[in-house]
Amino acid sequence: SQQGEEDPQALSIQEGENATMNCSYKTSINNLQWYRQNSGRGLVHLILIRSNEREKHSGRLRVTLDTSKKSSSLLITASRAADTASYFCASIQGAQKLVFGQGTRLTINP
Amino acid sequence: GAVVSQHPSWVICKSGTSVKIECRSLDFQATTMFWYRQFPKQSLMLMATSNEGSKATYEQGVEKDKFLINHASLTLSTLTVTSAHPEDSSFYICSRTGRTNNEQFFGPGTRLTVL
Numbered sequence: 001s002q003q004g005e006e007d008p009q010a011l012s013i014q015e016g017e018n019a020t021m022n023c024s025y026k027t028s029i030n031n032l033q034w035y036r037q038n039s040g041r042g043l044v045h046l047i048l049i050r051s052n053e054r055e056k057h058s059g060r061l062r063v064t065l066d067t068s069k070k071s072s073s074l075l076i077t078a079s080r081a082a083d084t085a086s087y088f089c090a091s092i093q094g095a096q097k098l099v100f101g102q103g104t105r106l107t108i109n110p
Numbered sequence: 111g112a113v114v115s116q117h118p119s120w121v122i123c124k125s126g127t128s129v130k131i132e133c134r135s136l137d138f139q140a141t142t143m144f145w146y147r148q149f150p151k152q153s154l155m156l157m158a159t160s161n162e163g164s165k166a167t168y169e170q171g172v173e174k175d176k177f178l179i180n181h182a183s184l185t186l187s188t189l190t191v192t193s194a195h196p197e198d199s200s201f202y203i204c205s206r207t208g209r210t211n212n213e214q215f216f217g218p219g220t221r222l223t224v225l
Contacts, residue, residue, distance in 0.1 A: 033213060042114075042203055042216035043154070088153060096142060096207050098214055100153045 006089060006101040014109050019076040021104040023089035024069075030092060032065055032072050035100075037086045046074075046087075079108045113137045114206055116217035123194055124225055130190045131220045133204030139184035140206035144214065145177075148201040160187040160204075194224040 006023045013019055025032070031050045035043040049056045049065045049072065056063045062075040076083055089101040117132045133143060141162045146154040158179050159167040166179035178190040191198055201221055205214040 031212060035216075040201070040219070040221070042116075042218045043205075043214075044216070045213040048212055092212070096144075097156060097159065098144070098205075099156070102153045105151070 006087075006104050008104060009102065010105045010107070012107040012109060013079060015079060015081055017079055019079050019083070019106055019108075021074045021087050021106070023072045023074070023101045025072070025089070025091055025101070026070065027091075027093065029067075032063075033090045033092075033098075034061075034063060034072075034074050035088045035090060037088065037103075039085070043088065076106075079106075081108050081110045084108045112218070113215045114204065114217040116202075116204055116220050118220060119218060120221040120223075122223045122225065125195055126193055128190055128192045129194055129222060130188055131202055131204075131222075133187045133189070133217050135185045135206050138206065138208070140187075141184060142207065143181060143187040144205045145179060145187070145189050146203045146205070148203060148219075150201075154203060157189075162187075191222065194222070196224045198222065199224045 033048045034046045037043045047058045049063045060077045065072045086103045086105045088103045090098050115134045143160040145157045148154045157172045160179045160181040162181045168174045181187040201219050203219040205216040
């Protein structure tokens with residue numbers, strides 16, 4: 001079953017702007033992960049934030065986690081056309097089972 | 111470079127035929143691999159967990175007799191869609207965990223179209 005919701009479902013912005021995507025989840029987590037999927041391709045792991053962390057940075061990516069609200073956000077700063085993709089949050093349930101959110105389709109307009 | 115490969119990348123078959131999809135871990139011996147299905151503009155849904163040397167663990171609602179999984183070696187898992195029907199048309203993606211069991215590494219996916 002899906003872990004939770006992501007919003008927006010689709011986001012279209014101009015190159016250079018920042019893109020923010022949100023994810024809500026239902027169950028307790030040890031960590032939350034964000035993945036990227038280019039159209040018709042597999043997924044690429046972007047960043048992992050642990051449940052005892054509130055914010056994490058990786059290059060132009062910034063992830064926040066609010067365990068009290070069971071939500072996370074992914075911020076991509078200074079967006080580029082190459083950032084056009086779908087972005088999914090995911091968490092591990094059980095030993096290794098990864099459960100994904102519904103995803104945000106991001107379009108960066110040049 | 112890619113650490114998980116899939117073959118074929120796409121396949122078109124007639125209704126009623128069976129299709130086998132291979133997933134290979136290229137750089138790591140994976141005792142556990144995962145099979146997902148993704149319909150257009152939707153998220154990934156875990157179908158089953160493939161366990162080397164033992165039976166796969168299927169998610170609720172996934173027919174084990176229809177989606178046969180074989181994990182005969184530490185680097186290869188196969189998914190066979192038996193008696194495929196048009197509603198089985200989807201994007202099938204496999205993955206394996208890394209050394210930490212946190213992140214997963216995904217194959218490029220296989221687009222199955224059943225006519």
